[in-house]
Amino acid sequence: MATKIGIRQLVEFVLRSGDLNESKNSQNTALEGARIHRQLQKSRPVDYESEVYLKKEVSMNGQDYLISGRADGIQVNDDEAIIEEIKTSDQEFKDISDNTMELYWGQVKVYGYLLLQDEVKFDSVKLQLTYFQVTTAKATTTEKSFTRDELEEFFQSLIDEYEYWLKLRSDLRNLRNDSISELPFPFPEFRTGQHEMAGAVYKTICLKKRLFVEAPTGTGKTISTLFPAIKAMGEDRIERLFYLTAKQSTRHVAEETVEMMAKDGLRIKCITLTAKDQIRFPEERDLLPEENPFMVGYYDRLKPALNDLLQHEDIITRAVIEKYARKHMVDPFEFSLDTSLFCDVIVCDYNYLFDPLVYLQRFFTEEDPDNFFLIDEVHNLVSRSRDMYSATASNLPIKDLLKQAQEQHTKAADDFQKQLKKVRKVYNSIKSNMMDENKVDEISDESPDDLLKAMSKFNDFMTDWMQQQKPSDFLTATRDYFFETLTFVKIGGFYDKTYKTRIVLDGPTVVVKELCLDPSNFLNQSLQLGSGAVLFSATLSPMNYYQNVLGGEDNSLAYQLPSPFPPENQDILVTQYIRTTYAQRANSEPNIVASLHSLIEAKTGNYLFFFPSYGYLRQVKSAFEAKYPDIKTVTQETSMDAVARTEFLEQFHEDPDETLVGFCVLGGIFSEGIDLRGNRLIGVAIISVGLPGLSEENNLIRGYYDENNGQGFAYAYQLPGMNNVLQAAGRLIRSSHDVGVILLLDQRFASYRYTQLFPPHWRNYQRIPSLDRLTSTINDFWNQMETKSDENKTDS
Template identity: 75%
Template sequence: MATKIGIRQLVEFVLRKGDLNEVKNSQNTALAGARIHRQLQSSRSADYESEVYLKKLVTMNDTDYIISGRADGVQLNDDGALIEEIKTSDQAFEDLTENTHDLYWGQVKVYGHLLFEAHPDLKQVTLQLTYFQVSTEKITKTQKVFQLAELATFFTDLIKEYEYWLTLRADLRQARNASIKDLPFPFPSYRTGQRELAVAVYKTIRLQKRLFVEAPTGTGKTISTLFPAIKALGEDEIERLFYLTAKQSTRHVAEEAVTLMSADGLSLKSITLTAKDQIRFPEEQDVPPEENPFMVGYYDRLKPALKDLLTHEDQITRSVIEKYARKHTVDPFEFSLDTSLFCDLIICDYNYLFDPLVYLQRFFSDDDDDNFFLIDEVHNLVSRARDMYSAAVSDAPIGNLLQLAQPDKSQASDDLQRELKKVRRSFTRISKILIDDHVTEQMQAMPPDKLLGTLRKFNDFVSDWLQQQKPSALLDAVRDYFFDCLTFVKIGDLYDGSYQTRLVLDGHHLTVKELCLDPSDFLDRSLSLGAGAVLFSATLSPMDYYQDVLGGQANSIAYQLPSPFPPKHQAILVTQYVQTTYHERAHSEPAIIASLQALVTAKTGNYLIFLPSYGYLMQIKTAFEAANPDIQTVTQENAMDGAARQAFLDQFQADPDQTLVGFCVLGGIFSEGIDLRGDRLIGVAIVSVGLPGINPETNLIRDYYDHNNGQGFAYAYQLPGMNNVLQAAGRLIRSSHDTGIILLLDQRFASRRYTDLFPPHWRYFQTIQSLPQLTATIDNFWQQTEAPNENKTDA
């Protein structure tokens, strides 16, 4: 199977030179750019063909490569041919750098050469660069005529320059495939369900499908998805894997899985991408690119840095990137992105694929069946996606900006004040409508077009204004507001029937929010950029809900694994005598405290208590401590950094000689992603069914799904809440040796509406009618359960 190399990738890698000039923040999104392309293409003549796929087979070092891409437009006639390349940006055509021109023309010249190859009777070809300046809608067309020999020479020189890198890629790939061929599963045996999951993942890759998997805690889902996917890599079923996660801790688990396989001989280039603001060197902060030594001359040092890194490292983590970036004086973030082009496995955050503002253009500008996606903890993607595709902007910062601009009586300051006042007037017009209607909040199905138009012009002005300013408090404040406005405009380009606009008047200030209620179409579009995907989590019930909201209902398959651990190792106790609805909380407090006391006094050990809000947590914690002054407690705080989180968890020690009770927020930082194995945790209590607090935005989601499928309450409130419950309960049984009790304190849990959502390994749940029954049931469980083994480990 020949390796594919994109024309844009080839041209940019070979021809880029000089400084790293970070792309100015453009108002153009991929979807907006695609619309502009279609608009221009549709205006062409009848013999004009859009999106013409062109390719050429190149053999080097006994390896075949397919150089391919899609020309925006081709027009064939008796006299020759015309190839059009359309580029969209905010910059004026005359402001483009010389190197940008070289890259644009380099791409269309390769298309010209490939067209000659496809039509050997052609005498000459006209290449046309059509440049659309988004901010002004100005179109600039330039044409150049080339003969066969000129473009053949250009292509040959380009390939010759790239030959070292093609050979390097071929050698790396050959070594990779050889190492994978006999690669063993990195454990002596498979756990229950592991082999079945691995087979399902492999088949999904072969069939280029999407697979939704619920793999309960202990299944070993990371290795069970990575191992078969890497086997498929070795058989050239795919060329590149993306392992996408929501949390840094999950990325580390993926890295550890690669380390395990590497110990068995795997030779594979993997890289972990770190966010720009986290990996940039301290001395780069607040330094303009033209003064940043890691950016000035970046492309002149890039290839030696890549050669050094790729010939010495396989597992490219953050620390490895930083080491070589310092050695060769290249920006670490951009260096990691350039390195990723040569990697087989890319471990990164969701936003690199799904976020419309920061996705990896070098991989996801076009569909590519050589890419495959493994998406971990995918239950988190529902709310993350809504955030990615929503945006808000307010007039609150404008007053401060006007004050900061006043002391400077320059023309630039006067111009800034004038543009800011235009934006404020646009907000004021909207505010007046709310005031006249005697409301402080309003929803509308239409986009805020007039405000968007004003902000587009403001962004155009500020984009130029920023280039002329020296560092100052005003510059920093304007830049922050500019980014808010820019994001708002970009999201406005995506506005469709899945959006609502929310207007909120708070005192004298107005906030306008573009709220994405249903991102499933956007997610589906992103997933379609690869050959397929496996989307997995420990909690993915009900499956049809996740398939629907994550864009996979019509074109995916579902797979639910049983827990690998004996279900009777945990007692699931549902109290029928506790009501936690808001109006019943004060009345039910004594029963909750007594139930928690029954749980934590039956056996010395560590316990976690989850409550749906911080206020309710403090209420129950205060009452619990008053009733049990001798029991040690620890509490999740409102804002905890990494050190504080670790200090919290470190208190849950194995083999404790006194009971410790931790109070946490349901759906918070300790509800998932923590691993307290063995007797570091022997009981979890969850107070309430975890419904999100009633608020206008969640009500909009409810109304949207009520209209679409009649399940508004379930989609907006019940199912997200139940997922938080399942995640919190999943903190308990982490290995085959663990035992413990899950106490569900809310009578609603016993209704069919909720028991139908219980996972299979909860099938032995018991309903508890009274406090005496609870006490007896807990005592009986511990009497029948063997004492936990002190040396609890799992393969």
């Protein structure tokens, strides 16, 4: 099978030179660009054909390469052949750099060459470049004609220049595939469920489907997905694998898993992408691109840097990128993106695929069947994706910005004031209308069009204005507000029936929110950019809910694995005598404190108590410590950096001499992604069913799903809360030797509404009617575990 190389990728790699000029403040989203393309294409003559796929196989170094792409428009008649390339941007046509124009023409010249391979009756072709300036809706058209010989010479020069990189890619690919064919599973045997999961992943790749997998803690999800996917890659079923995660810790696990296979002979290029604000060198901060030594001349140094890195490194972590970026004086973030084009496995955050504002344009501007997605801890994507497609804007910064502008005493600042006041006028109108109707909170199905129009015009002005200003605190402040309005306008472009607009008055402040209640269609469109995907987590119950909210198609597959650990190693206890609804919290507090003490009194060890909010945590913790002051406690704080988190977890020692209780929040940093194996943790208590707090916005989600499927409460409250519960409970049993007690302190857990959501390895749960029964049950469990341990020692 020929290796696919995109025409744009080929042209940009060979012809790009000079400085790295980041796309400054562009409002030109992919959605808007596609709309403009369609608009222009529809205005063309009837014999004009849009989105024409052109390709040519090139054989080099014993390997076939498919050079391919889509021409925006082709018009062929008896007299001539015309190819049109449409480009959209915010810049004026006269301000486009020479190198950018060279890239534009280079792309359409390749299309011209490929067309003449098919249209043999023509000796030349007319190339038309149509440039559309988004901010003014002005189209500029330029034309050039080229002969067959001229285009053939140009194409061959590209291939000759790219030959080294083609050979390098071919050599890397052959080395990769040879190593994969001999690659063993990196453990002596498969755990329970691992072989089945690996098989399901492999079949999904072969069938080009989507697979949702619930694989309980201990299954070994990372190796069970990466190993079969890499095996499929070695058979040329896919060319590029994206491992998408929500947390840095899971990205490290993916890196370590690839490194483990590398020790068994795997030769694969694996890169981890780090967010721009984290990986940029300190000396780059606050520098304009034209002043940044890592950006000036970037493309002149890029190819030597790439060659050096690819010849010497396989597992390309942040530290590796930084090392070579410093050595060759290239910006580390952009260098990592350029390096990723040569990598087989790309480990990155969800937003690189799903976020409409920051997705990887190098890979995700069009569908590519060579891409495949592994999406880890996918339950996190539900709330993350709503945030990605929602936006908030406020008039709060305007007053201070106008004051700062007045203090500048310059014409530029006066111009800025004039434009910003137009935005303020719309906010004032919104406020006046709300006050006339005696409202402080309004929900609407309608897009905030007046505000979007005003912000869009303000953004048009700011795009040019900021480029003319010198660095200053005032410019920084205006830029921050510009990005807020820019985001709001971009998200407004997605507004459809899944959105609501919420306007809130808080004194003089007007807050306008574009709320995406159901991003499933947007997620589905992102997933269609590859041949398939595996979306997996330890908690994906009920499966149909996650398939619905995460863009699962009707034909997507579902697979649920059993826990690999003995169910008798954990006691699941549901207290029927405790109510934690808000109205009952004060009355139930003594019983909760006593029940928590019963849990820890039976055996010295480490425990975690999880609460639905910091307020409830503090309430119960205060009562607990007042009654049992001698028990050592540690508490999750509202904002904890990496050092604080590590210090918290390091207090959970093996074989402790005294009991330690950690007070934590459901859905927080300690309710998932932490691994306290062995007897570093022997008990987890979960207080309440974890419902998200009642709010107007959660109620909007409830109303939306009530209307669409009649399950509004479940989708907005119950199921997100239950996922937090299952994640927190999953901290307890992390290996086949772990034992402990899970205590569910809320009588609602005993109702069918919740027991139907219990995973299979909770099937032995017990309903506990009283505090006395709780104490005796916990004591019985630990006595059984001690007896079992003694028997095992005797047998051995």
